[in-house]
Amino acid sequence: xxxxxxxxxxxxxxxxxxxxxxxxxxxxxxxxxxxxxxxxxxxxxxxxxxxxxxxxxxxxxxxxxxxxxxxxxxxxxxxxxxxxxxxxxxxxxxxxxxxxxxxxxxxxxxxxxxxxxxxxxxxxxxxxxxxxxxxxxxxxxxxxxxxxxxxxxxxxxxxxxxxxxxxxxxxxxxxxxxxxxxxxxx
Ligand SMILES: CC(C)(COP(=O)(O)OP(=O)(O)OC[C@H]1O[C@@H](n2cnc3c(N)ncnc32)[C@H](O)[C@@H]1OP(=O)(O)O)[C@@H](O)C(=O)NCCC(=O)NCCS
Numbered sequence: 341x342x343x344x345x346x347x348x349x350x351x352x353x354x355x356x357x358x359x360x361x362x363x364x365x366x367x368x369x370x371x372x373x374x375x376x377x378x379x380x381x382x383x384x385x386x387x388x389x390x391x392x393x394x395x396x397x398x399x400x401x402x403x404x405x406x407x408x409x410x411x412x413x414x415x416x417x418x419x420x421x422x423x424x425x426x427x428x429x430x431x432x433x434x435x436x437x438x439x440x441x442x443x444x445x446x447x448x449x450x451x452x453x454x455x456x457x458x459x460x461x462x463x464x465x466x467x468x469x470x471x472x473x474x475x476x477x478x479x480x481x482x483x484x485x486x487x488x489x490x491x492x493x494x495x496x497x498x499x500x501x502x503x504x505x506x507x508x509x510x511x512x513x514x515x516x517x518x519x520x521x522x523x524x525x526x
Pocket of ligand 1: 378379382441442444445448450452453454477479485487
């Protein structure tokens with residue numbers, strides 16, 4: 341699909357936040373926050389083992405594409421004033437679907453940052469990458485993320501029992517979905 345060949349990531353803005361395309365240069369300011377295990381309590385991932393490992397990962401992501409080129413792998417740093425406040429991620433397929441993920445750094449949680457930032461990314465994905473349907477997978481214990489998704493209009497689609505096993509426990513997940521296509525005109 342042409343949009344995949346021509347897509348270029350952009351800096352996005354909300355009234356109080358800037359969403360910067362994630363680059364290797366962001367590793368330094370994020371490493372400390374990502375070393376906090378609380379950021380990964382309900383995620384299968386762990387804190388990055390070293391700043392070098394984080395730099396390598398962000399370097400790979402600067403291509404904005406999966407190795408085969410079949411998916412857009414998009415990441416933004418959320419900046420509040422001059423400070424890093426979180427991360428947004430979208431994996432986009434040619435079938436107009438995206439899977440999103442998000443992490444707000446601990447000092448900025450519960451201030452409405454995710455609520456403000458995610459819709460701007462979703463609007464961009466619809467306009468610039470032709471995405472029509474967005475999914476999110478959330479651990480059933482992650483009450484704050486579930487409240488966030490429901491506030492943003494996502495609908496719960498299904499429960500995936502034993503989706504994963506990490507940090508000593510089984511992880512069951514809810515799959516949430518949001519349709520970005522506008523309703524047909526009457
Ligand atoms: C889940 C997570 C992304 C939520 O991000 P957040 O920025 O704290 O979310 P918000 O601030 O937008 O909303 C959370 C709370 O802030 C409150 N809030 C405060 N000011 C607000 C404002 N101006 N606008 C909206 N909500 C506001 C909301 O009422 C909400 O309360 P609730 O959690 O009791 O429902 C964050 O906790 C996080 O990064 N967790 C670790 C990683 C993670 O679990 N990611 C999700 C994986 S699925």
